[in-house]
Amino acid sequence: MLIGQFTILPLVKVFMSFWFGICCLFAGAVLLGGFKPQVPNARIFLLQPFLMICGGIALVAAGKWFARNDVAWLSELIATALGAQRDGASVTRDALMNVDADTVPMSLKVAAILLAASGAMALVAGMVAPHSWPGLVQAGESSASSQSGNWNFVYAILVITLSTGIWRRRSWAWWCGFLLLGLSVCWSLLAMSARADVGPPVGIKVIFAIFSSVIVGIWGRWWYAQRKHFLWTKEGR
Numbered sequence: 001m002l003i004g005q006f007t008i009l010p011l012v013k014v015f016m017s018f019w020f021g022i023c024c025l026f027a028g029a030v031l032l033g034g035f036k037p038q039v040p041n042a043r044i045f046l047l048q049p050f051l052m053i054c055g056g057i058a059l060v061a062a063g064k065w066f067a068r069n070d071v072a073w074l075s076e077l078i079a080t081a082l083g084a085q086r087d088g089a090s091v092t093r094d095a096l097m098n099v100d101a102d103t104v105p106m107s108l109k110v111a112a113i114l115l116a117a118s119g120a121m122a123l124v125a126g127m128v129a130p131h132s133w134p135g136l137v138q139a140g141e142s143s144a145s146s147q148s149g150n151w152n153f154v155y156a157i158l159v160i161t162l163s164t165g166i167w168r169r170r171s172w173a174w175w176c177g178f179l180l181l182g183l184s185v186c187w188s189l190l191a192m193s194a195r196a197d198v199g200p201p202v203g204i205k206v207i208f209a210i211f212s213s214v215i216v217g218i219w220g221r222w223w224y225a226q227r228k229h230f231l232w233t234k235e236g237r
Helices: 010-031 040-066 070-086 093-097 106-128 142-167 171-193 202-229
Strands: none
Touching (some): 106 202
């Protein structure tokens, strides 16, 4: 007799707890007046904690929708494996998973679409409003601000290329996924430390840095598990 329950992975629970915890922390700081925009255009960034809370709720809802058939699928998979072993049949992992080399897994589709959307937004930002991140430059540093639009174009090209590689399940795209995660956390930490007189207190920055590192580590672990979906040469396996 096999007894168990279907539930969310503990790692996912920890990740979402970190997500909502840090978002609520920043939202409370915004409501209490801890964040003061330095320029009029920076007021939109005060909405970011609330947008991230909504994003977390949407992420949970999307995960629930994608997993709507998992209970039935896993039950059938377990029953098939137990029945085959009871009958003395040999069951391979590929046979149970019914792997199709020409089918792009849903997880890679979602990752590729999100990256492509991020690249498209960066492309639009570079064409329409090429300005630097508020608080990173002084008021007189117009040259640095004018160059930020070029970085948007570079980011858009790189991310769209990466999304194409993920969709096509190229091995180099799997490695570049880790590079993107590392650069994202480095950029977040750099943006906070660029101006000491702007932004939240030092304690909040330290907490944010710790949470960012943990979240990137969780995403890195998830991305590592996606290795099985990419097309590798015999030597790469």
